[in-house]
Amino acid sequence: MLLQPFYDPLKTYEENYEQGPFGAFADHQIFKDEGEPQYEFLGRKVFAPFGIPAGPLINSNFVKAAFEKGFDICVYKTVRTRAKKVNEWPNILPVKVRGDLTLEQAQKGLVVKKGFTEPLAITNSFGNPSFSVDVWQQDIADVIKWANGHPGKFVSGMIEGTRWGANFTENDFLKDWVLAARLMNGTKVHGIEANFSCPNEGNLVKRLLCYDIAQSQRIADAIKNEIGNTPLVIKVSYFQSDDELRSLVKELGRIVDGISAINTIPSAVLDENGKQALPGGPWRLKSGICGAPVKWAGLDMVERLKFLREELGMKFAIIGVGGVMSVDDYHQYVESGADAVMSATGAMWNPFLAQEIKKAIK
Numbered sequence: 490m491l492l493q494p495f496y497d498p499l500k501t502y503e504e505n506y507e508q509g510p511f512g513a514f515a516d517h518q519i520f521k522d523e524g525e526p527q528y529e530f531l532g533r534k535v536f537a538p539f540g541i542p543a544g545p546l547i548n549s550n551f552v553k554a555a556f557e558k559g560f561d562i563c564v565y566k567t568v569r570t571r572a573k574k575v576n577e578w579p580n581i582l583p584v585k586v587r588g589d590l591t592l593e594q595a596q597k598g599l600v601v602k603k604g605f606t607e608p609l610a611i612t613n614s615f616g617n618p619s620f621s622v623d624v625w626q627q628d629i630a631d632v633i634k635w636a637n638g639h640p641g642k643f644v645s646g647m648i649e650g651t652r653w654g655a656n657f658t659e660n661d662f663l664k665d666w667v668l669a670a671r672l673m674n675g676t677k678v679h680g681i682e683a684n685f686s687c688p689n690e691g692n693l694v695k696r697l698l699c700y701d702i703a704q705s706q707r708i709a710d711a712i713k714n715e716i717g718n719t720p721l722v723i724k725v726s727y728f729q730s731d732d733e734l735r736s737l738v739k740e741l742g743r744i745v746d747g748i749s750a751i752n753t754i755p756s757a758v759l760d761e762n763g764k765q766a767l768p769g770g771p772w773r774l775k776s777g778i779c780g781a782p783v784k785w786a787g788l789d790m791v792e793r794l795k796f797l798r799e800e801l802g803m804k805f806a807i808i809g810v811g812g813v814m815s816v817d818d819y820h821q822y823v824e825s826g827a828d829a830v831m832s833a834t835g836a837m838w839n840p841f842l843a844q845e846i847k848k849a850i851k
């Protein structure tokens with residue numbers, strides 16, 4: 490059953506930022522964990538290795554509300570080194586998908602559906618907006634202070650380097666990543682996640698960063714040098730090629746503390762008349778698809794990452810993301826090899842998902 494979402498797709502991003510969260514996240518009733526936190530996640534104890542990935546937690550009010558409802562690992566939505574505007578509303582639309590969203594289906598494009606109904610599949614297209622650094626640094630510092638006063642909470646801050654113009658060189662891009670890492674580390678956040686997989690970057694990007702292994706390696710290395718002991722997680726998309734995934738793990742697996750997979754699966758999204766569904770230029774034709782039909786891809790990546798980690802004798806944590814809507818989905822991820830599991834779409838429409846999982850794993 491779908492409950493009222495804590496991020497309201499019918500409202501603008503700004504309205505959500507100012508008035509949210511909504512539904513049960515707004516009642517501030519605190520779920521009380523029993524005993525001591527038993528699970529370890531990147532050097533900190535949590536009550537359950539479960540949380541919400543970068544996306545729907547757009548500011549400290551959302552992160553605190555998620556902690557109150559029992560989500561122990563929360564990722565603050567992606568921020569940048571300068572302010573950047575959000576894409577035009579709507580930023581979330583429901584899409585029709587029957588069964589798993591295969592890559593062939595995604596290639597052909599998808600059509601929107603009328604309401605947010607099960608099986609829940611959505612597209613999200615925000616363009617990773619950011620407030621200015623002083624705003625997000627203060628906001629994240631506030632939530633860290635709160636989390637440090639409560640046992641078993643892990644706050645991760647998601648960063649993204651930006652090509653701030655056509656003249657930006659690859660070196661400028663790398664420096665922007667390092668600056669973002671330094672600014673995020675300044676908040677004393679528990680962990681930093683680097684978004685190597687944003688599908689909504691517009692026309693400046695030809696290929697997702699995570700598929701450019703050499704560039705990813707340079708950036709991860711530079712970030713890790715900057716942040717020292719703060720854990721670093723990279724977020725990647727689905728890899729079709731085993732060779733490319735092997736090369737990613739080989740080159741980055743000893744630099745990073747965790748790999749999170751997957752981000753969304755990109756697809757063209759059309760309205761019922763076959764026209765581009767999201768307003769804006771042609772760069773907005775394609776956007777990321779998430780929810781129930783992408784679970785297969787997250788599970789597949791987790792299994793392959795686990796295999797490679799063993800084969801290459803590495804230690805990075807595996808964070809399974811994609812299509813987690815239920816306690817069963819959580820179990821499937823853990824059985825596939827995830828050290829921690831996260832849900833964005835499922836959690837949005839079920840604010841009690843963490844509590845259901847905690848009850849099941851007690």
Ligand SMILES: Cc1cc2nc3c(=O)[nH]c(=O)nc-3n(C[C@H](O)[C@H](O)[C@H](O)COP(=O)(O)O)c2cc1C
Pocket residue numbers: 496542543544545566567581613615617647684724751752753779780781783810811812813831832833834835
């Ligand atoms: C509303 C929304 C916003 C998102 N924004 C981001 C983001 O800023 N950065 C990011 O790396 N992923 C973002 N994502 C992707 C999620 O972190 C996740 O990888 C993806 O949605 C798959 O998980 P799910 O099926 O549980 O939604 C967003 C997802 C949603 C639903």
